[in-house]
Amino acid sequence: MTKLYSRRLFLSAASAAAMTLPISARANAPARSLRPVSRDDDLLLELQASAEELIADARLNGDVSFVVARADTGEVLEAHDADLGLPPASVAKALTAGYALAHLGAEYRFTTRVLATGELIDGVVQGDLILAGSGDPTLDTDGLATLAQGLAAAGVTGVTGALKIWGGALPYVRGIDPLQPDHVGYNPSVSGLNLNYNRVHFEWHRAGSNYSVSMDARSAKHRPSVRMASMVVEPRSTPIYTYSDVSGQDSWTVARNALGDSGARWLPVRKPELYAGEVFQSLVRAQGIAVDEPQVIQALPEVVNQLASLDSAPLRDILYDMLKWSTNLTAEVVGMTATAQRTGRVPKNLEESAQVLNTWAADSLGVTTLALTDHSGLGERSRVKSKDMMSALIALNKQDALKPLLKTFGMRDARGRPIDNHPIKVHAKTGTLNFVSGLAGFADLPDGTELVFAIFVANLDRRATLSVAQRERPEGGASWNRRAKTLQQKLIERWGVVYAA
Structure with a gap:
């Protein structure tokens, strides 16, 4: 019943979406199915725009880096500029949470x-x-x-x-x-x-x-x-x-x-x-x-x-709230406290502490090019590659510690309204700066497939033009952010159809 219900929901959403797809997206359907499929599944696949078409439609005038993989095997299913380092914004807090748990423990107070x-x-x-x-x-x-x-x-x-x-x-x-x-x-x-x-x-x-x-x-x-x-x-x-x-x-x-x-x-x-x-x-x-x-x-x-x-409260609860509300102070405090525990001394500043986290990620997670400059992602100089974020999430997921702390990412319809009982269940960390948007986490598909993904989007040229006074509410920032979030959801919905088992 679950699979049938999910297919009908997907068909309803996809049929509505097809009316707004570019002609190229409807004309360039896959020549053959990726697996034996029913007629309904064939229609679903035919309706899927490519990732490149979705990126073009978003009109973000910047860089897009993403990767999606199977969480159980790490097999990469789809990627776009996955080696490009971009500011992670508050997505960095997911890494900070894993770092704090590794050094302080869930019961630390x-x-x-x-x-x-x-x-x-x-x-x-x-x-x-x-x-x-x-x-x-x-x-x-x-x-x-x-x-x-x-x-x-x-x-x-x-x-x-x-x-x-x-x-x-x-x-x-x-x-x-x-x-x-x-x-x-x-x-x-x-x-x-x-x-x-x-x-x-x-x-x-x-x-x-x-x-x-x-x-x-x-x-x-x-x-x-x-x-x-x-x-x-x-x-x-x-x-x-x-x-x-x-x-x-x-x-x-x-x-x-x-x-x-x-x-x-x-x-x-x-x-x-x-x-x-x-x-x-x-x-x-x-x-x-x-x-x-x-x-x-x-x-x-x-x-x-x-x-x-x-x-x-125990660290587990503090981190849950940090990831839910994206509190920058919490991220910096738990990150520096973890560094003090790891090194045996209090770090001199945020950047020194973040560098210790980068080293830990290389030693423990196999992520060798992480370049955080703080623990919250508020600073714009941090750089993370989507492939590194994905690899880190897979490693942390094996410890069964991070995913339960990530909040549910609500899927929305074309008018921005929450979709109740959406068949794809997403647990992820969002990140937002002016003309920077990120999303990384896990997507559970109706058939039991678990995907892990990281999406980073940035228009750094536009961001560089902002004065300090403009950084609270820059002109065009809100609409750009909406388009970035729409792209992120469309990518997840595409993956939910194309890469279901």
Whole structure:
């Protein structure tokens, strides 16, 4: 019943698609079937445009690199410029996930601790209180509140010394990609102490002829305001946002003409340790424990006592969410943490850590030309060949670790509407930059055939013309991206017909 149902669905979709195929696609059907087929199967094959025709119809004016193979044997079924290295965008996160699992394990947890440099006597810490991170990319304000409650539960009522903040478990990175606009929340700082994905919540409301604005570290249960980030509304139209570092604070301005009556957005934090420290101070004070202004320190004292701790979810869950939501901060943190585990030392920066991943891919996956420069794919200088991505996925799939973490890639009709119960089940990682689009993963066909594929598309000449200010929403970028995604789906649908067992 499954095969019959699938054939009918394919025929319905293919018949509709045939009306929009180029004449060449309908005239150049295969001279003979690739296998013994029924009349229905012959019709399906006749309706399939070639990969080259699909690429031409997409009008992407750039490079297309793809390869598809059988997942069980690695036999390459079809390829186009598979040796061409292109930016992988967030498809790189699939490699980072495999790298992290290999070195940290699925049950690994990040631990955030509250330490003291002296003993606890009659409820008073005899020394400094230290908030010490281990890089947890998922730590939020509610988590810091739990730590503050843990201090109260331990009997802490006061501190003789200072409140100190340590984020040295990982190197500080001001922004993942220096070529991104200052205000985009997907390009935050990276540290060994991260809070709310290193983003601060900016909200505004019109109040008569002026605006009221707020900057806070909101989460599900708490909304503490922050002082380390400020916003000033200025009478201008452009630029919409400006950023500057003023006396160690994140100082923002926004164009009045861009605000409207009310709204909100998340802005990146450039002082992650100070941000977490201010929020923690507020939450500790809410527990009746007086602490001074936070001080960022570069090294932990050798002798400390642990007063409270908070573990993250297991790495398996963190990676699942990373691949689902494509969180750049998570990718960089788990990648650098894996590098520290592999090498026995903290990497100096993202590029050094990515190079260690490249070496691991050569040693463990047999992929010798991988050229990542970060772990998230946000930087445009990374290069991956589709054949290498495909080979890496096959190797990782043998470990039964990556595919279950990849989200379902929903197939859509000509109007962009999701197709329920589509016979091809795709689990893949998407990747999007301006004029760059990628998709790599697995396609399960109705007859049980499992395909592995990688598709990278880029118009690097068009991308090179963009100024930094244009990179959030460039003219023509959205339509180009839609055409790229349409091409990716059409290729998968072609493979589902032509290469079924």
